[in-house]
Amino acid sequence: MIPAEVCHYTKKDTALKYILPEKRLRFSQLKNTNDPKESKIRSAAGVCKENEALDLNIQGEYVKELFRVHDYEWKVLCFTASRKKQADLSPPIFQKGDFQLFKGWSESDLSGYNHPRMWDQYAERHKGVCLVFDRIKLDQLIHEELDGKCEIFSGLVKYGDLLSTNGTLILDCSDVIALGPTEAAREHFRKNYSHYFLKKNLDWERETEFRWLAHSTKNGPEYISIFGALTGIIVGMDFSRADYSILKSLCEELNVPVGRMGWASGLPIIDYNFL
Secondary structure, eight states: OOOSEEEEEEOHHHIIIIIHHHTEEEEEEGGGSSOHHHHTOOSOSOEEOTTOOOOHHHHHHHHHHHHHIIIIIEEEEEEEEOSSOGGGSOOEEEEETTEEEEOSOOGGGOOTTOOHHHHHHHTTTTTSEEEEEEHHHHHHHHHHHHBTTBEEEEEEOEEEOHHHHSSOOEEOHHHHHHHOHHHHHHHHHHHTHHHHHSEEEGGGGGGOEEEEEEEOSOSSOEEEEOTTTEEEEEEOTTOOGGGHHHHHHHHHHHTOOEEEEEEETTEEEEETTOO
């Protein structure tokens, strides 16, 4: 099921100095991800069919281009998908003003910002920020701004064991001969993007990741606007009070609500009236 809401965890300084003032997100090159399946790729993608062979010089050039195309030409933007929107949850146990604690939580009810491990790992151990987006509006912005410059792909990440999520695919050597090493490398990843970029080991399963991928020949990141797609900002429970004023100013400029995350015996609390 494609999520209606997606969330992006980040460091405080990244949010306050770059994303929110500039009103844009960065597609980072795959070599910068934290999954070794992607950032540490150093084996050839694609194995020739049986009884096929390439000239050793061409093969060496092709392998080199595979690494370069993968590392520098493919960019990714990563989110945690909400499994269920907050409006669909059970009524709160108590509600006072803009302070809410929900009851009836289960694993299937998790909103994208209710992952304590994500706060710990990607948002500076609860000192950072989680940005909440309308997926449909963000998808529209991505296509409006990058179509013509990039090929855009997206989808939920699927998780499995090491053998099913890794490994190489069979390569038709005639592609390398007909297209040349560089274009053959590009075509290989283009045809098989879901295998290489939308499959991860079960260790990552709790991240419920949704991704947008952009491919272009540009060696560098791509940027897209967030204005109109950002629906909320949630800061960690240990977010610095010294930054409250700049946070409030940025939220007013973007016209989005801001809340502070908290945990009551492990249950998520969001205070929308803390500033």
